Each structure stands twice: as C-alpha cells, then as structure tokens.
Amino acid sequence: MNVRLKTLGGLGAAFLILLGAANGRADGVSEMAAFSVFGKVDPAQLAQSDVKVMRSPTMNSPRLVSVQSCYVTPRSPAQEMAVMRDWNPAKHRELKIFLHSDLPGSPGPNDFVALRKAPDNSSIGDLVSKTQKLSPDLQISQEEAKKLSTANAAGGGAMPGGVASFWMNLLAGRARAFATGGSAAEASYNHTGQNIRANDELNALLREQGKVRGQFANFLGGTGIGRGTGSSKPEMYWELLDVDGDGVLTLGAAYRRGSGNGPYQSADVLYYASGGYYVALTLFQMWPVNVGGRPSTLVWRGDFISSEQLASLHGVERLASESAMMKDITKAVTLYRRDTSSAR
Amino acid sequence: MNFLTRPLCLLAIGFAPAVVFAGDESKEVIPPESPVTETQPAFRISAEYNVEQTYVGDAEVRREGVSRTFDESDTVVDFVFTPRVSFGVLRLGLGYEHFSFGFDNGWPLPSTLQAANLVIGLDTELFNTILVRIEAQPGFYGAGTSDLEMDDLNVPFIIGGTYIYSSDLQFVLGVGVDVNRQYPVVPGGGIRWRFASQWVLNAVVPTPRLEYEWNRSLTVFAGATIKDQTYRMSERFGRLGGQPDLNRAVLDYSEVRVGLGFDWKINNWLTLSAEGGYVPYRQFDYHRTEVRYHNVHGAPYGTVALHGAF
Secondary structure, rough: OOOHHHHHHHHHHHHHHHHHHHHHHHHHHHHHHHHOOOOOOHHHHHHHOOHHHEEEEOOOOOOEEEEEEEEEEEHHHHHHHHHHHHHHHOHHHHHHHEEEEEEOOOHHHHHHHHHHHHHOHHHHHHHHHHHOOOOOOOOOOOHHHHOOOOOHHHOOOOOOHHHHHHHHHHHHHHHHHHHHHHHHHHOOOHHHOOOOOHHHHHHHHHHHOHHHHHHHHHHOOOOOOOOOOOOOOEEEEEEEEOOEEEEEEEEEEEEEEEOOOOOOEEEEEEEOOOOOOOOEEEEEEEEEEEEHHHHHHEEEEEEEEEHHHHOOHHEEEEEHHHHHHHHHHHHHHHHHHHHHOOOO | OOOOOOOOOOOOOOOOOOOOOOOOOOOOOOOOOOOOOOOOOOOOOEEEEEEEEEEHHHHHHEEEOEEEEEEEEEEEEEEOOOOEEEEEEEEEEOOOOOOOEEEOOOOOOOOOEEEEEEEEEEEEEEOOEEEEEEEEOEEEEEOOOOOOOOHHOOEEEEEEEEEEOOEEEEEEEEEEOOOOOOOEEEEEEEEEEEEOOEEEEEEEOOOOOEOOOOOOOOOEEEEEEEEEEEEEEEOOOHHHHHOOHHHHOEEEEEEEEEEEEEEEEEOOOEEEEEEEEEEEEEEEEEOOEEEEEEEOOOOOEEEEEEEEOO
16 A cells, blocks of 8 residues: 555656646747647757758848747757857857957957957958058948048958058957947947948847847846846957958857746847948847756847948848748757767 | 748849839837737739740741741730739739731742630649649741731640759749640659759740849840740631641741840839840741741841849
8 A cells, every 4th residue: 555655656747747748848848839830849859850840930120031030949048048158159060150259348459469360261362452442331420430441451461451450440349339339329320421330230129129129138138238228237359250252350248047947048149240231139038948857948030230332232142041041050050969969 | 149040042033233222111129018910911923924036137047948938027916914823823814915027029938927825724733842833825826927816826834843952943844735736745844943042044045045144133144945836817818828738727837046145124114134145046937738948047136025023
C-alpha cells in the first residue's frame, strides 16, 4: 500500500512537472503567435529543424523592410543570452564583417584606432575613395563634411591616415551623442541632400509593426532606441563591414532585459551607418521551453532595416531583395547555432 | 557587442538615385502603452513600364541568290501593373511591338511585324531562395498588313526560376514556349554575379550584359539583345507573289544586337537608356515552308528608351 501511494505520488509529481512544462511551452508559443507572423509552432519540431524565416507584413514606406525568424536552442534563456553575447560573427568571412570592436561608455577617437589597420580590399577601397571625394553617397552631416580636409585625406595604404582620422573623430562624436542622448541626439544625414534622421527611421520601423512595438514597448522605453537616452545602459560597439560590395562604417548598441529562467528581451540597433542603409534594428524575445525533458529556449528574432536603396526596388526586385535578406538571416543563425551547439 | 550579425545585403539590382522621400514626421518616443495593432499598408499602385525606339541602318539578307536590302524601325511599349499579393507579385498589363522594314520590293518578306498582347503573370517564391516567374503573353502576333486579325492569336509564355545563392550571385533558368516556333520550347537563363563593388555580370538571356556602375545614377554596359518571335502572315500574303503556300504562313523573325550603352536613373521611377552598336545577325524564317532569308551583312543600330517602375 505504502509503495503504491509512493508510486502514485511520484506519478502525480511527474504529471505536475509535465503540466508545468506544457504550460511554460504554451506560454512562449502562444505569446509569440500573438505578436509575430508565426502561428503556433511546435518547439520540439523546431529544435530539430532549421531556423524558420518569414516576411513581416508589408510596410507603407518603400524604404523599410522587415523579416522575422524563430528557432530553438538547447539551453535556458539566461544561458542563451550569455552565449549570444560571446559569439563573434566576425570570424566568419562570409558574413563580411571586417572589423568589430566594443566601445566604452564615453568613446573617444582612440577607441576606433583599429580602423588604421583596415584590410586592403575593394570594399574598403570604395569607402576610402568616397571619403576622399566627399561623395554625396556618404551619410554624414554637413557639419561633419566640413571637417574633412581633402588634402589630409590623401595618402596611401588601405586606409590613409587622414581618412582614418576623419572617421575616428566622426564615429567617436556620434557614439558619444548616442550614449548621452540616444538616437534622438544623432545628427541627420543632410550631406546627402536629404534630411534623414536615424531617430525618425527607427520610429517609422516600429510604428509600422504595431504588434511587435506593443510587445517590446516597455523594454524599448528604457533604451535610447527611437528616443532620447533611456534608463538602461547600452553595450556599444562599432563595425566595419560590407554592404552590397561597399565598405560601411557603422555604430551599434545593444540592450537586454530579463532574469532567472523567465523570458528575455534584447535589442541590437545600428543607429549610424556611413552608407548602404540608414538604420537597422534587431529585436529578440526568448522564452524557456522544455524539449524532450531538456531546458531549451524558443527564440523569436525580428530584423528591421531602413534603406534608400530598398525604395528603388519594385516588383520582383523587391521580392528578390527580401529573399536575399531571409537567406542572410538563415545563414547567420545557422552559423550561430552550429558554433554554439555545445555551449551551455 | 553584437548579438547576431544582421542581413544588410539589400540586393540592390539597380542603385537608387538621390531622391527625397516623404519624411516620417513623428519624432515621438515609443509610448509603452502603445495599442497593439498592425499598421495597414496603404493602397499603392505598383507598375513598370518601357517605351523604346530602335533604328537599324541598311542591312542585307539573302535567299537563293536573291538579296533584300532594308533598314528597320522597332518600337516597343509595355506597361505592367505589379501589385503585391500574399503569394507574390502579380504581373498584369499590355505590350505592343511594331517592326517596320524599309524594303523597296521586299516580298516575300513583310514590311511590318507587330504584336499587341496582354501580360498575365506571377512572380512568386519557393523555399525562400527560388523566385519563380510564370508569364503568358496572349495576343495578336501578325505581319504583312497593318491590321491584326483573329487568326493572329497566339499565347507564348515563359516559365523561369532564379536561385538566389547570395545577394551577389544568382542563377537563372527557364524556358520560353511558343507553339508556332520551329522549336516550340527554347531554354534560357544565365547568371547574375556582382564580382566587384561596381561590376555586375548580368549574363541572362535575352539581354546579357556586363555592367559598370559609374555612380548611383549612371550605369554603363556592354551587351547584347536577342529577339525571337513568331508572326502569322495575312490570308492573302502568298498570293501577292504567286506563292500561295505563304498564305497564313508563320514567320519566325530573329535578331541579335550587340552594343554599348548606359542607363541614367533620372529619378526613382524614370530611367533614360541609350545604346548603340551593330546587328550582326538576323533571319526571316518561314520554317514550315522552308523559305529562309539569312543574314548577309549587318548594320549599325541605335536605341533610346524610357523605362522605370513605381
């Protein structure tokens, strides 16, 4: 009798555990279904498959595009967040990130000194050439343009000293502006002849994705994304990368929120780019799920980009552009999952 | 810190000119209590168009020792709506092409060839990486007279796919089907490869090109244009020259142009193109009656076009 009671008790406990796991799973899956383009997904099936990628609803502005993706990783959300922070995409050449460096809270020109050792390739050559000519393609302000001395910008090497100094000062100034005043403090790209402001672009991206904005509103309200500086401290960085064959210098900031085994949210914003795109925003939401008795994480990711080049694409070209974006996301997430498959 | 690399390859098949867009007026911070609703996309007409005029100088074709010398005028007008739907992009529009050949005495070659057709098609996607185009061009494809008749009806169509290997490299493969052609199914395709920041090998038939993007507004290119279309002769066409088997005969007209040119993006929806070069090959082929006029010598040509999409 005693043995039987213990067995029943054990079964009851097991049932409760399973119920809890099922509830936890249902919460994340249901929540994701409520605000994303994905319906109800099966985490167990998703854990065994490639990342799932879909277009977001079409946006009104022709220069905006968005893609959403989801996948499952075999660790808790807290572990997932830590692994994600440590992963270095720059080691994958196919991702075309030439330089990546973290920044302190109040960056100075010397924090960009790696720029002097930029690789010698056609993308960087294109950036240097455009800088030396003060090309209207450069996304800088008129005030910043005045600081470029063409005489000093001349010189040899992959990144001539004058060109490197110009960008080091410009990037430092813009990074400090973001640290103290969020994206609202960023100067416009008015050297291009257009009064494009990163802050407006970020707000437009979010405004056109109402459900996503609703899901992340509280979190984003504490950041400097689409507003003045928030209560959350950004983790800032800069990169030199390739966008459609052109070298592009970009400034980014990341925020994250969450604790314990609860849901996590994070946001990664590129609030400045020297060309190629105006802004880019990547949002993540992570929920704990139980897959085969193993603590796992259901990850939703939303990628949002504003670019003048997108506005010129119509019909099948637009379709192709979105397909290429989905392919790039699939590639990046696949590399990430492969690199971190054994991490805990 | 960089969480995950972002997709920043925008596959800019054509670079945008510097155009002022309507600015986003809101400078508001994100209100935490924002309503959870999706913005409805505004209705927007989307279309592409092309108006093109080509002149080819005096050239010569020959059959069984008989030569014909002529010049050519080719006018093309296309307008296609491209509305976005949940499963892709529809293609619904009209097309018109008119060849005028300046023969002194051209028979049995027609002095005009003309096509007036609908465009009914779909661009859609498979597996996120393959774009598929299915497009029929039902219409009147006539020759010999200025009129288009019911018997000129034909429905040529194409089925093709583009595999997006990456934003720099795509492979295109497809077939064009025309039941009136000697070989009804003709394969086509090619490769589009951005092999340097300003260089694109856009080697896709029927307009393979090597392109150099001079700047955001100007692209120069060297390439070719291959034309091949069938036309139905009129009811009395053969009788005019005492060869009744050419009544209602199908003429397969083909032409190859090789030249240099440029595309100048005047704004986001208007591009001016001009090219010039040589027409090294053309053929008039009544393949069902085995009456063929082969190219003897070509001629220079010039083309001006206005085209774009919005």
